Amino acid sequence: MTHRPGPLHLNAFLMSTGHHEASWRLPESDPTYLSTNIAYLQRLAQTAERGKLDSIFFADGPAQSRDVGRRPAGTLEPTVVLAAIAAVTQRIGLIATASTTYNDPYNLARRFASLDHISGGRVGWNVVTTAFVEAARNFGLDEQPPHHERYERAAEFLEVSLKLWDSWEDDAEVGDKEAGVWGDSSRVHPIEHVGRYFSVAGALTTPRSPQAHPLLVQAGSSEDGKDLAARYAEAVFTAQQTLEDAQAFYTDLKRRAVEWGRDPATVLVLPGIVPVIGATEAEAREKEDELDRLITPEYARVQLAKTLRVDPDDLPLDRELPADLPSEDEIEGAKSRYTLIVNLARRERLTVRQLIGRLGGGRGHRTFSGTAVQVADAIQDWYDHGAADGFNIMPAVLPSGLEDFVDDVVPILVERGLFRSEYAGTTLREHYGLARPANPHTLARTEVAAR
Structure with a gap:
């Protein structure tokens, strides 16, 4: 159906x-140039906007956790990047990752509110708790906080941020020159928050932004991650390999949203897909094979061992994964990604070498090679069968992979009536079909006045 x-x-x-x-x-x-060249990143954003995509997204982590010998590892701080991209685009949504474990709510809420003003209401925040011990050691900790504690802190961090974004009512700025009144102080509300992790007194210094709240995105698929998403997220980036797993995740997340008293239609699920597009299926597979041939197995084996919490010597390239791997409960990092990788290897009886090849394209996200029509078919199949509200497009190669998707796949989706041909709104919330949040202080005052 x-x-x-x-x-x-x-x-x-x-x-x-x-x-x-x-x-x-x-x-x-040009690996020594592209990652930190803002003109290149701006051009990518303009390509995505040309395709009328809802948004672009940058991942981030406050630590150099990768082996720099393996792949380009230098990055720019993503909220700074978004400010530069906002200046050269008009409609595309702009989403950046920021950690609730290694930031404070006041500064981060202010930064995202400022970006929302700068962009005219196009900003989203990908909320992460950061799973790497390297990050902890950059912030004065010997070890990363336990998984459950990181998510408890994240929930309070979000509560504080929401209060801060609502601390100014929409009509607080008066600008009455004749009366000499710039603002209505009764419409600005110190939040006076005192909790387990944070104590925050004041109102934000930034007036309420065009979207009121930046779009909230979440990408963890552990039990704690799904609960956080169901409670707060408006878009969820996720990774599944099969239609059945994607349908199960979709159904589970929507159910959890209902349990938190939310409309499940306002929690949008976007699985990742890594498309490799060719004029023919054979050409697409040759592109994928060429990329896989260029993987350096030893670097990849060390990274896989780190993810699985085993010694690299326990992962011979031409054998399957060892039987005695840790359980998910023993993993304090990216629990859901660990389980996805192990299940993939077990289900398909992959050798370590084969698993490295499968992970090389998308780190556990679904990879798909084929013609533009076949990629559109793959997207429509999951969309039509209760597995997705949309997709997190992860081009295997940039800029050509994004250009291929925009120029060849998007027109097919438009022709099928699945995707827009023009933007209907100006804000990221409008792109995602989500309402601008009402201000609770304004609502309370209106209710009192109506009695």
């Missing part, structure tokens, strides 16, 4: 030379 949840949503997840770990080795790539 066809199940279409609403308009299809598309986000472009932009990463240096592309999501395939060997993309930097292709002739088209």
